[in-house]
Structures are given as structure tokens and as C-alpha cells.
Amino acid sequence: xxxxxxxxxxxxxxxxxxxxxxxxxxxxxxxxxxxxxxxxxxxxxxxxxxxxxxxxxxxxxxxxxxxxxxxxxxxxxxxxxxxxxxxxxxxxxxxxxxxxxxxxxxxxxxxxxxxxxxxxxxxxxxxxxxxxxxxxxxxxxxxxxxxxxxxxxxxxxxxxxxxxxxxxxxxxxxxxxxxxxxxxxxxxxxxxxxxxxxxxxxxxxxxxxxxxxxxxxxxxxxxxxxxxxxxxxxxxxxxxxxxxxxxxxxxxxxxxxxxxxxxxxxxxxxxxxxxxxxxxx
Amino acid sequence: xxxxxxxxxxxxxxxxxxxxxxxxxxxxxxxxxxxxxxxxxxxxxxxxxxxxxxxxxxxxxxxxxxxxxxxxxxxxxxxxxxxxxxxxxxxxxxxxxxxxxxxxxxxxxxxxxxxxxxxxxxxxxxxxxxxxxxxxxxxxxxxxxxxxxxxxxxxxxxxxxxxxxxxxxxxxxxxxxxxxxxxxxxxxxxxxxxxxxxxxxxxxxxxxxxxxxxxxxxxxxxxxxxxxxxxxxxxxxxxxxxxxxxxxxxxxxxxxxxxxxxxxxxxxxxxxxxxxxxxxxxxxxxxxxxxxxxxxxxxxxxxxxxxxxxxxxxxxxxxxxxxxxxxxxxxxxxxxxxxxxxxxxxxxxxxxxxxxxxxxxxxxxxxxxxxxxxxxxxxxxxxxxxxxxxxxxxxxxxxxxxxxxxxxxxxxxxxxxxxxxxx
Amino acid sequence: xxxxxxxxxxxxxxxxxxxxxxxxxxxxxxxxxxxxxxxxxxxxxxxxxxxxxxxxxxxxxxxxxxxxxxxxxxxxxxxxxxxxxxxxxxxxxxxxxxxxxxxxxxxxxxxxxxxxxxxxxxxxxxxxxxxxxxxxxxxxxxxxxxxxxxxxxxxxxxxxxxxxxxxxxxxxxxxxxxxxxxxxxxxxxxxxxxxxxxxxxxxxxxxxxxxxxxxxxxxxxxxxxxxxxxxxxxxxxxxxxxxxxxxxxxxxxxxxxxxxxxxxxxx
Numbered sequence: 019x020x021x022x023x024x025x026x027x028x029x030x031x032x033x034x035x036x037x038x039x040x041x042x043x044x045x046x047x048x049x050x051x052x053x054x055x056x057x058x059x060x061x062x063x064x065x066x067x068x069x070x071x072x073x074x075x076x077x078x079x080x081x082x083x084x085x086x087x088x089x090x091x092x093x094x095x096x097x098x099x100x101x102x103x104x105x106x107x108x109x110x111x112x113x114x115x116x117x118x119x120x121x122x123x124x125x126x127x128x129x130x131x132x133x134x135x136x137x138x139x140x141x142x143x144x145x146x147x148x149x150x151x152x153x154x155x156x157x158x159x160x161x162x163x164x165x166x167x168x169x170x171x172x173x174x175x176x177x178x179x180x181x182x183x184x185x186x187x188x189x190x191x192x193x194x195x196x197x198x199x200x201x202x203x204x205x206x207x208x209x210x211x212x213x214x215x216x217x218x219x220x221x222x223x224x225x226x227x228x229x230x231x232x233x234x235x236x237x238x239x240x241x242x243x244x245x246x247x248x249x250x251x252x253x254x255x256x257x258x259x260x261x262x263x264x265x266x267x268x269x270x271x272x273x274x275x276x277x278x279x280x281x282x283x284x285x286x287x288x289x290x291x292x293x294x295x296x297x298x299x
Numbered sequence: 300x301x302x303x304x305x306x307x308x309x310x311x312x313x314x315x316x317x318x319x320x321x322x323x324x325x326x327x328x329x330x331x332x333x334x335x336x337x338x339x340x341x342x343x344x345x346x347x348x349x350x351x352x353x354x355x356x357x358x359x360x361x362x363x364x365x366x367x368x369x370x371x372x373x374x375x376x377x378x379x380x381x382x383x384x385x386x387x388x389x390x391x392x393x394x395x396x397x398x399x400x401x402x403x404x405x406x407x408x409x410x411x412x413x414x415x416x417x418x419x420x421x422x423x424x425x426x427x428x429x430x431x432x433x434x435x436x437x438x439x440x441x442x443x444x445x446x447x448x449x450x451x452x453x454x455x456x457x458x459x460x461x462x463x464x465x466x467x468x469x470x471x472x473x474x475x476x477x478x479x480x481x482x483x484x485x486x487x488x489x490x491x492x493x494x495x496x497x498x499x500x501x502x503x504x505x506x507x508x509x510x511x512x513x514x515x516x517x518x519x520x521x522x523x524x525x526x527x528x529x530x531x532x533x534x535x536x537x538x539x540x541x542x543x544x545x546x547x548x549x550x551x552x553x554x555x556x557x558x559x560x561x562x563x564x565x566x567x568x569x570x571x572x573x574x575x576x577x578x579x580x581x582x583x584x585x586x587x588x589x590x591x592x593x594x595x596x597x598x599x600x601x602x603x604x605x606x607x608x609x610x611x612x613x614x615x616x617x618x619x620x621x622x623x624x625x626x627x628x629x630x631x632x633x634x635x636x637x638x639x640x641x642x643x644x645x646x647x648x649x650x651x652x653x654x655x656x657x658x659x660x661x662x663x664x665x666x667x668x669x670x671x672x673x674x675x676x677x678x679x680x681x682x683x684x685x686x687x688x689x690x691x692x693x694x695x696x697x698x699x700x701x702x703x704x705x706x707x708x709x710x711x712x713x714x715x716x717x718x719x720x721x722x
Numbered sequence: 723x724x725x726x727x728x729x730x731x732x733x734x735x736x737x738x739x740x741x742x743x744x745x746x747x748x749x750x751x752x753x754x755x756x757x758x759x760x761x762x763x764x765x766x767x768x769x770x771x772x773x774x775x776x777x778x779x780x781x782x783x784x785x786x787x788x789x790x791x792x793x794x795x796x797x798x799x800x801x802x803x804x805x806x807x808x809x810x811x812x813x814x815x816x817x818x819x820x821x822x823x824x825x826x827x828x829x830x831x832x833x834x835x836x837x838x839x840x841x842x843x844x845x846x847x848x849x850x851x852x853x854x855x856x857x858x859x860x861x862x863x864x865x866x867x868x869x870x871x872x873x874x875x876x877x878x879x880x881x882x883x884x885x886x887x888x889x890x891x892x893x894x895x896x897x898x899x900x901x902x903x904x905x906x907x908x909x910x911x912x913x914x915x916x917x918x919x920x921x922x923x924x925x926x927x928x929x930x931x932x933x934x935x936x937x938x939x940x941x942x943x944x945x946x947x948x949x950x951x952x953x954x955x956x957x958x959x960x961x962x963x964x965x966x967x968x969x970x971x972x973x974x975x976x977x978x979x980x981x982x983x984x985x986x987x988x989x
Contacts, residue, residue, distance in 0.1 A: 029895075033804020033817070036797050036866065040820050043863040047835030048823070054838060075684045088704070101734055104727035116731070118971050123738055125967045128926050129944045130960050134741040141487075141547045144744055158486060161533055175738070225826075233828030236926070240948070244531050245686050250830050255680070257834055257931070259394050264838060271831045282826055284711070351935060356950040363769070363953060371774075384935040387949055398841065401852060401935050540951035545755065560951075564754070 051275075054268035067269035076252060076270065080277070083249040086163070087231035090170035091178075094227045095220065097171070098178040102219075103208070106186045117183060124176035129236060132169055136240050139165055165241040166248075170231045177230075178223035185219030186212070221285050229278055249274055331367045337432065337605040338376060345595045346378030350404040352599070353392060355582070356385040356537040357557065358407065358456070360615035367611045373602050379595050387536045388493035396421060402589050404596040410581045411495070411664035413452050414445040418666060422585045424450045429597035432604035440621040443581060444663065452583035453600050456618040458555045459648070460496065460578045463539075467567040468549040476504040476573045478550060480523075485530040489542060489551035492534035494679035495664060496578070497524060500552055503576045503662075510665045514674050521678045525685055534683075543568060554580075555645050556618030562639050563617075570645055572653050579650065579662050581621075619646040742964060749957035770955040770962070779943035783923055786854070786939060790861035791918040797862070798869025798918075799911055803903070805870070806877045825867045833931035836860045840932065852934030860932045861922045868921065869914035876910035877903075 058064040071077065105116050123131060137143050139160040149157055159165055189212070197211045198204075235250030242248075249270065256267030332338070352370070361383075362368025370381040386392040389412040395401065396416075408416060416422045427433055433453060440454040464473055468487065479488055479500065491497040499509045501523035507516045532548055540557070542548045544565045558570040584603065586596045602608055606624035613620040614634050625631055626647070635642040650659040667675065752761035770776060805821075808814040824832055840856050880903065888898040926941035933942055947956060 029803060029807040029899075031804065032800040033808070036801030036804070036870075037817065039797060039863070039866070040817075043836065043839070043859060044820060044823055047832075047839040050838040050842060051831070051835045075681075079684065097734060100727075100730060104731050107724070107727060114975060118975055119735065120738065122964075122967065122971060123742065125920065125924070125971070126742070126960075126964060127941055127944060128924060129941050129948070130956070130963070131741070133944070133948050133956070134745045134960065138741050138744060140545070142545055143547075161486075172738070172741075229826070229828050233830045233927075235830065236945070244528055244534060245684070247684050250828075253830055253834065255683075257837070259391060264841070267834065268838065271834050275827060275831045278828055278831075279826065284707075349936075353935070362772070362774075382936055384938075385946060385950065403935075537950040538948070 048275075051268045051272055054264045055272040056269075058265055059263055067266050070266060071269060071273065076249075079247050079249050079252055080273075082247075083232050084277075086167060086170070086248070087228050090167050090174065090231045091224055091228045093167065093171050094175050094178040095224065098175060098182055098223065099220070102179055102183040102186050102216075103212075105183060113187070117180075120179055121176050128173060131173060132237055132240050135165075135169055135172060136160060139168075139241070160241060161243045163243060163246060166238055166246065169237040169241045170227075170234065173237065174227040174230060177226040181222035181226065182216060182219040185216050185222075189215055225282060225285060228281065232278065233274060331372050331607070331611065333372070333376060333602065333605045333607050337602060337608075340598070340601075342377035342379070342598065345592075345598065347380075348378075348592050348595045349380040349382055350592050350595050350599060351382045351384070351402065352405040353384055353386060353395070353403045354405075354407045356387065357540070357560070358385075358582075358616055358618075359383070360611050366615045369603070369608055369612060372608070373599060376602070377598060379598065381599070389495065390493060396587060396589075402591055403587050404590040404592050405584060405599055406587055407455055407582055407584050409664065410443065410445045410583070411666045413583050413585060414666035416585065416587075417446060417451050421588050422451045423588050423590065423593060425453065425586060425600070426593075426597060429594060430601045430604065432601045432606075435604055435606060435609070435622050435624045437621050437623050437626070440581065444660075444665070445581075446583070452585045453604065454621040455582045455584050455603065456556065456616075457579075457581045457621055458619050458646070459572065459580070459650075460499075460552055461555055461558065461570050461572045461645075462550060463543060463553050463558045463561065463568055463570055464550040465543065465546060465548075465565075465567050466569050468546065472569075472571070473550065474571060474574050476500050476552075476575055478573075479552065480527045480530060482530060484549050486532045487549035488527075488530050488532055489539055489548045490527065490531045490534050491552060492536050494675050496552070497534075497679070497682075498675065499578050499664070501527075503573075503578070506575070508661065509578065510667065512668055512671050514671075517671070517674050517678055521682055524682055528682070528685060554618070556616055559617035559638055559642060559645065570641075572648070576654055576657055576662055578664060579659060580664065617646075742960075745957050746961045746964065749954065749961045751954060751957075754954050766954045766958040767962075769953060770958040773955055775938075776940075776943060776955070776959060779938045779940045782937055783940040786857055786861060786937075787919050787922040790858055790865055790922045791915050793858075794862045794865035794918050795869050795911060795915045798866045798914060799873050799907065801866070802870045802873035802877060802907075803899075806874065821867045821870055823867075824864045825871075829864075829925075829927035830931075832864060833860070833928035836863065836928070837931040852932060854934075854937040856932045856934065857929060857937060857939065860928050861925065864925070864928060865918035865921055868917050869911075872914035872917060873907055873910040876907045880906045 055067055056063055056065070058066045101120070105113055105120075108116065138145055140146070141156070141158070141160065143160075145159060146156055193211055193215070194207060197207045202210065232248075233250045233253075235248060235254045238246055238248040238251055253267050253270050253274070256270065257264055260267070360366045360369050362371060370383050374380055386395065389409050392406060392408060393412060393415070396403065396406065406422075413422070430453065436454055440457065442449045443454075446452045462473055462476070462478065464478075469484070473481075478484075479490065481488070491500070498517070498520045501507075501520035502509050502511070502516070505519060505523055507520060511517065533542075535542065535551070539548075539551050539553050540561055543551055543561050546565070546567070555570065558568065562568050562570075584600050586593055586600075590596055603612070604622065606622065606628070609620055609622040609625045610628060610631060613622075613625050613631065617638065620626065635646070639645070650657075650662075748759065749766055750762050750764070751759055752763035752765060801821075805814060805817055808817070836856075836859070840852065844852075884906070885898050885902045888902045889895065893901065924941065925939075926945065929939050929942055930945065933939065938946075944956070944959075
């Protein structure tokens with residue numbers, strides 16, 4: 019039947035440039051991270067970085083980062099899921115328009131968006147002036163941990179919305195119709211049919227919000243209180259302000275990377291199909 | 300498909316055309332000429348060279364709001380392009396310089412940092428034949444302690460740190476650094492976001508030498524700062540401008556020249572030199588050892604020292620200038636008088652008049668020993684992470700996260716059980 | 723039920739756009755206050771357009787985005803084709819895992835790792851190498867997985883008989899590729915190109931670590947500005963960027979609308 023046709027040279031060698039590139043710029047850098055993580059200042063192999071990490075406040079910072087990322091992700095999920103559902107229920111024509119409008123802030127520059135938030139939340143900023151006129155009085159909004167969560171949710175909400183919406187939009191409508199024909203009301207349909215089918219999108223969305231939330235450093239710098247340090251901040255200050263001593267920063271990055279990979283592995287248990295990028299396109 | 304791509308490209312082209320046309324009508328030429336002496340130097344050997352200048356933020360007249368763009372004027376005169384970037388504090392600059400990723404031609408560190416750079420061989424000796432305008436520098440700013448033979452640096456700006464406060468928000472007139480720990484103004488106080496300046500305030504408030512080598516004294520200062528942290532709204536450097544001008548904060552320690560800049564935008568602000576003393580600083584221009592364009596850099600220094608240029612600079616950034624021609628210029632006198640009733644006293648105070656029983660020499664920063672530098676760095680990092688008492692909410696968050704994790708674990712468990720049943 | 727849906731959408735929409743609208747309104751403020759509107763003027767737009775650093779940063783960002791998008795699309799498409807045809811399952815999944823790494827890794831780890839590589843190279847050669855080149859390399863590196871992931875599905879959906887038919891009809895393998903396979907892949911390539919362009923334009927964290935001082939991209943410029951005294955020309959910049967993106971997205975929306983009915987008519 020189909021003879022074992024020899025691959026054309028084009029097909030055989032097409033991936034080589036990429037493989038070389040990836041080896042040089044994806045694998046090698048990670049090896050450098052490993053190298054710096056497991057050596058100390060003078061270059062000899064040692065575990066001082068790790069002992070420093072586990073004996074100091076850095077573990078606390080890890081915990082805080084994970085906690086805040088969790089909370090932000092959950093809030094994003096709770097906001098985006100009904101939103102995606104509401105959008106999918108509208109006419110096809112308006113759907114495109116609506117999705118575009120909700121995605122538009124995502125295309126705006128991340129730094130600018132966060133900075134814009136800080137103006138809104140400032141003590142003499144607009145929200146507080148509004149509260150003053152309404153009579154609620156002065157509310158301390160900026161430089162609180164709540165502001166950081168708000169910043170995370172505000173920035174990453176579109177990343178949660180898009181995958182969920184994509185999956186919902188491609189869902190086989192006949193399944194939903196069947197469920198309703200069999201006697202389920204809208205709510206039960208939602209829980210028993212729509213939600214399980216949308217799980218790949220949910221998992222994708224969670225990943226796309228959780229990973230940046232854990233590792234952000236700008237949001238906490240701009241909006242967080244004075245004692246608020248996320249793991250991204252620690253890495254940034256260890257790498258950028260220590261005059262070339264990258265060891266501790268690399269060690270933290272390494273641990274962060276392992277943590278993220280572990281979380282993603284756990285979340286992939288929920289997604290039955292291989293991720294083929296279907297929810298991105 | 301092709302049509303789609305084509306329309307997209309057409310749209311993008313239209314956008315860019317619009318942008319560029321708007322750009323060209325926005326350019327205005329500001330009239331400015333340096334003195335004839337500076338202008339008469341032959342710059343032709345250096346045309347086309349680009350120098351990298353690394354300076355503090357808000358520290359040069361850069362063309363914003365109608366001021367003269369000094370870098371642009373320099374390029375216009377000499378043909379040397381300037382790649383101008385900012386650092387936020389001395390330690391930041393030192394890290395960048397040390398890591399070697401970038402070759403700078405001009406840096407403008409503070410006194411103690413110049414001392415350190417000289418000691419570590421990171422700056423070059425200057426060829427003063429290329430800097431004839433050096434003669435305009437006031438003698439009292441030459442041969443200072445950090446560069447005793449004045450071979451490596453040229454003074455750029457001088458000043459002292461003081462306490463800026465908003466008379467509208469503050470119910471009293473502060474006169475002590477302890478005001479920065481006033482619980483009544485909790486969350487309306489800003490603080491320096493760099494280790495040396497922050498610790499200095501604590502040390503001066505406690506009466507400790509700002510250049511102490513005693514680790515216990517450093518820890519005492521850190522303790523002062525830790526107890527202050529609960530009242531601090533944010534640790535800032537140049538962000539202080541917006542915050543004080545908009546009234547978001549009631550007090551901040553900062554540099555005298557910057558206060559006058561802020562005063563131009565908000566006349567409710569006032570300035571005081573607290574009674575315990577204050578840091579005096581001299582920021583100087585140096586050329587790093589790794590610079591590849593030494594002569595071009597020296598010409599830049601010469602340009603900055605030109606009386607007309609220095610005058611424009613002094614009037615824009617409002618710092619005290621070590622340039623004789625600036626201080627004696629009647630136009631500058633007028634400018635100071637209009638700027639603020641006490642401008643002259645703020646910028647050019649006599650240290651001994653304000654602090655008759657203190658020795659000015661004690662209030663300059665000196666470079667510290669490596670052991671103390673490490674100690675300071677460690678204490679500063681620790682201070683930044685220190686929790687403020689109000690971490691109750693944090694515990695709640697962590698508990699919430701743990702609960703969520705537990706929930707997740709349960710769901711996973713159920714799912715795995717379901718899969719086992721189906722298999 | 724429907725009304726709740728609409729109300730909900732409206733609320734979220736308002737919350738999402740409130741900061742943006744505020745900034746846009748205040749960009750027309752005649753004073754530099756961010757809380758009180760003192761009057762309307764175009765003062766900050768003029769200031770923005772004379773701000774050479776901002777314009778430079780914008781142009782730099784665009785150049786970088788276009789270059790990295792094009793290069794990563796070329797390498798990525800070739801990669802997708804090559805990977806798709808790998809026979810050995812182990813090798814294939816290994817390569818796909820490596821591809822997934824930059825996507826799964828937080829930006830900060832990717833940025834730090836690439837920076838470490840370059841810092842090491844810099845110490846070997848004693849160069850000041852951080853600049854356009856390092857940025858380009860970093861951007862291509864994080865764009866590649868997305869391009870591959872956009873093109874792969876199209877490869878999988880493609881009818882395998884077509885290229886074989888082309889070969890049977892006498893095309894050389896190269897011709898077969900370009901006339902048949904490539905054509906099928908174009909939608910995926912276009913999406914990949916657009917995605918790479920967008921990611922590159924908006925990237926802040928990775929650029930922050932690998933950039934040098936000579937080549938500043940827009941996000942880094944804005945970051946540096948927020949550390950200093952901020953003039954409201956930032957608001958003007960924000961508004962301009964928003965307007966451009968809005969118009970581009972609108973245009974794209976209308977163009978898609980055109981094509982769909984046309985195709986329906988043809989069939």
C-alpha cells in the first residue's frame with residue numbers, strides 16, 4: 019500500500035535550524051541557571067544558595083506569591099467563566115465584536131495598564147475623590163495587598179477569558195440541545211454538560227493566569243505595600259542589583275521553575291487531551 | 300486572503316504616515332548657544348561618535364516643558380551623539396557598571412561612590428587639557444576628600460538632604476527627622492529607596508556617625524528603620540515628585556534642589572533642614588575605565604561646565620551649582636528670587652550657620668569597608684522584606700490558599716477514583 | 723436570564739475600561755494633575771511628539787517586533803514542518819517538550835536564563851553586548867513555540883494525499899512543498915506571525931533583563947518613566963496606542979466579515 023516513502027530532504031532538514039536555536043537559546047540558558055544555582059560566588063559547587071533560601075524569609079515569599087497567584091486565578095476564573103458563557107449566548111455577529119472589546123486591554127501595554135491603575139487607586143486619585151463626594155470617605159486603596167490582587171486580576175482577566183470562550187464557542191451545540199431535550203434545565207446543563215466539556219479551556223486559562231501571577235514583579239512594586247515582596251521582586255533585585263553575583267537569583271529561579279512545572283503537571287491531569295494549541299488559535 | 304493581508308499593510312502604512320507627519324510638525328527649535336570659548340573648539344575629529352551617558356533621573360535640562368535640551372545642543376555643536384540613560388541610585392549604577400554589560404563613557408556618581416570607584420580602579424584619570432571650562436568651578440569644590448588631587452572627577456551639583464512637607468496636610472512645622480516616624484501621619488510618609496540615604500537618616504536621628512564601621516551601630520539604625528516602616532507609605536526615589544506634588548503624601552526626605560522643582564508645581568510644599576543634622580553631597584562627573592571614547596567624553600564634561608549650559612541646567616533642575624559663573628550671574632539671582640523666597644538659603648546654605656555646633660566633615664558620606672558594605676546590603680534587603688505588624692490579612696490569605704489547595708487535592712482524588720472505576 | 727447576562731457583561735466591561743477611559747480623558751487635561759480636570763488642551767500630545775525618547779522607543783519596539791516576528795515565523799514554520807515529519811516518537815516528543823518550555827516557564831525565568839547566557843559570553847569576549855542583538859535573540863526564542871503551535875494544527879488537518887498527488891504529478895519535492903503544503907499552512911502562518919508580533923511588542927519582563935542601554939523598547943521606556951517624575955505625556959502615549967490598536971482591531975474585524983460571506987457565495 020503506502021510504501022515507506024523516503025522523506026524529502028526538505029522535510030528531513032527543515033527542523034534543524036530550530037533545533038540548533040533551541041539548544042543554544044532554550045536549553046543552554048537553563049543549564050546556566052543550573053550552574054549558577056549550584057555554585058557559590060567563587061564558582062565552586064555548593065548548596066549555600068539553597069540553604070540560604072530555606073533558612074530565610076524567601077520561603078515565606080514563595081508562599082505569599084503562590085497564595086496570591088491562587089487567589090487571583092480563582093477570582094479571574096469566577097469572573098471570566100460566566101462572562102464567556104454570557105458572550106457565547108449572544109448572536110454570532112456580536113460575539114466577535116464583544117470578544118474583541120474584552121481582549122483589547124490585553125493588547126495595551128502591560129506596564130502602562132498597571133501604572134494607570136495606580137493613578138486610579140491613589141489616595142488623592144479618582145476613586146477616592148468619588149468616595150469623598152458619595153460620602154463613603156477616604157479609603158486606603160493603593161499600596162495594599164488588595165491592590166496587588168486587583169492589579170493581577172485586571173491584567174490577566176483577558177488571558178482567562180479567551181481560552182474558555184474559544185472552547186465554548188467550538189462546543190458541539192447538539193450535545194447541549196440533547197441535554198435539554200432529555201429534561202435538564204439550563205443550570206443542570208451548565209454543570210453536567212458544558213462545564214466538563216469546557217475543562218480544557220479552563221485549564222488553559224488557569225495556566226495562563228497562574229504562571230504570570232506567581233512570577234510578576236512589576237505589579238507588586240507599583241501597587242503593593244512596603245513589606246510586600248513577591249518572588250519575582252526577589253529574583254529581580256538579586257539579579258539586577260547585586261553587581262554580577264547571580265547565584266542566589268538563579269537558585270530562586272530554578273526553584274520557581276520546578277514549582278511551576280509541578281503545578282502544570284498537576285493541572286494537566288484535568289485535561290484529557292494533549293494540548294495542541296487548539297485553544298490558542 | 301491576499302486581499303486581507305494587503306489591506307492590513309495599507310492600514311499600517313497609513314498609520315505610520317500619520318504619525319510621522321504629526322511628529323515633524325511637533326518639533327520646535329529652541330534658541331540656545333554655549334559661550335564662544337566652548338563653541339570655538341574643533342570638534343571635527345569626533346563627529347559621528349556616540350557616547351553613553353549614565354546619570355540620575357531629573358538631573359539635566361532635557362527639553363521637556365520648553366527647557367533647553369542640553370544633550371541635543373551638545374550634538375548640534377559637536378556632532379557627537381549622546382545616548383542618555385538614567386539610574387535610580389548609586390548602588391544601582393555600581394551594579395550596572397560592575398556587571399560589564401554596557402560600556403559607559405560618562406557617569407555621575409555621588410561623592411562616596413566616586414571614592415569607591417577610584418579605589419577599585421573603575422574610573423580613569425581625566426585629561427584636563429580637554430576640559431578648559433574647569434576653571435569656572437569654585438575652588439571650594441575642588442580637591443575634595445573623595446578625590447584629593449582632583450584627577451578623576453569634576454563636580455556637577457551639590458546639595459543637602461532635607462525634609463519636604465506639605466503645609467496643607469501637616470498640622471505643625473516639623474524640625475526633626477523623627478517626624479518621619481510620626482504615627483499621626485501613618486501612611487502619608489515617604490522614605491528613601493536606597494540604602495545609604497535611608498540609613499543615614501536613621502543614623503543622624505540617633506546621633507550615630509554616618510560612616511561608622513561598627514556593625515552594632517548599623518543594626519541600631521536598621522532597628523530605627525524597621526520601626527519606621529509601619530508608617531511608611533512607600534519607599535521611593537524619583538516617584539516622590541508626583542506624590543508630593545499631588546498631595547498624596549505629607550512628608551518626604553529628599554534633595555534640596557528637587558524640593559524647589561516640586562515647589563514650582565505645588566506651593567503648599569515647604570522645606571526644612573532638621574535639627575539633628577543632614578547629609579551633604581557632591582555629585583561628580585567621571586569617566587569609567589571601560590569607556591572607549593575618553594576624549595569625546597571629556598568634551599562633554601567641558602560642555603556641561605560651560606557657563607551658559609550650566610546656567611540652563613541650574614535653572615531647570617534647581618540644584619546648587621559649583622560653577623562660579625552661574626552663581627555670580629544676575630539672571631540666576633533673579634531666577635532664585637522668583638523661584639522661592641528662601642531659595643538662596645536652601646540651595647547655598649552655610650552649614651555652620653544652620654548647625655553651629657556640628658562639623659560639616661562628619662556629614663559627608665565616605666566609602667565604607669567591604670565588610671560594612673556587605674553588612675549594609677544585607678540589612679537593607681532584610682529591611683525590605685520585614686513584615687509590618689499588620690500582617691493579619693496576610694495570614695488570612697495564606698489560610699485561604701491552603702484551603703483552596705486542599706480543595707484541589709480532594710477534587711483530584713475523586714477524579715482519580717472515578718478513572719479507576721471506569722478502567 | 724438574558725438580562726442578567728447583559729448586565730454582567732456591562733459591569734465587567736465598565737470595570738475593565740474605567741482606568742483606560744480615565745487616562746484618555748486626563749490626557750486632554752490642560753494641567754498636569756491626575757485628579758482634577760482643569761481644562762481641555764492638546765498640550766500633552768505636543769509634548770509627546772517632541773519627546774524624542776518616547777518616539778525612539780516606539781520605533782525601536784516596532785522594528786524589533788517586525789524583525790523577530792518575521793524571523794521566528796520562518797524558523798518556526800520550517801520547524802513545524804520538520805517536526806511533523808519526524809518518524810521517531812521519542813525524538814518527536816522530546817523536541818515538543820523543549821518547545822513547550824518557553825511557553826510554560828514564567829517570563830522572568832526565561833529572561834534571567836537568557837541574560838545569564840549572554841553575561842557569560844560577555845565575560846568571555848569582554849564585550850558590551852546587550853543591545854538590539856540580545857533582544858532580538860530573546861524575542862525570537864520566546865516567539866518560536868507560539869509559531870510552531872499555530873502552524874502544527876494546520877499540518878495535522880492537511881490532507882496528506884495532496885502533497886503525494888503533487889509528487890506523483892511530477893513536481894520536485896520543493897515545488898510540491900511550496901505549491902501545496904505551504905499554501906495550506908498560510909492561515910496558521912499568518913496567525914503565528916501576528917501572535918509573534920504582538921508578543922514581541924508587548925513584552926516587558928524578558929526585555930527588561932536582556933536589554934542594553936542603547937536600544938530601548940517602549941515597555942522598558944515606560945517602566946523607566948514610572949520611576950521618575952511622570953509627565954502626563956504618558957497619558958497621551960497611552961491614548962495614542964489605544965487608538966491605534968482599536969482602529970487596527972476594528973479593521974481586522976471588518977475585513978474578516980467581508981471574506982466570510984464572499985466564500986459562502988462562491989460555494
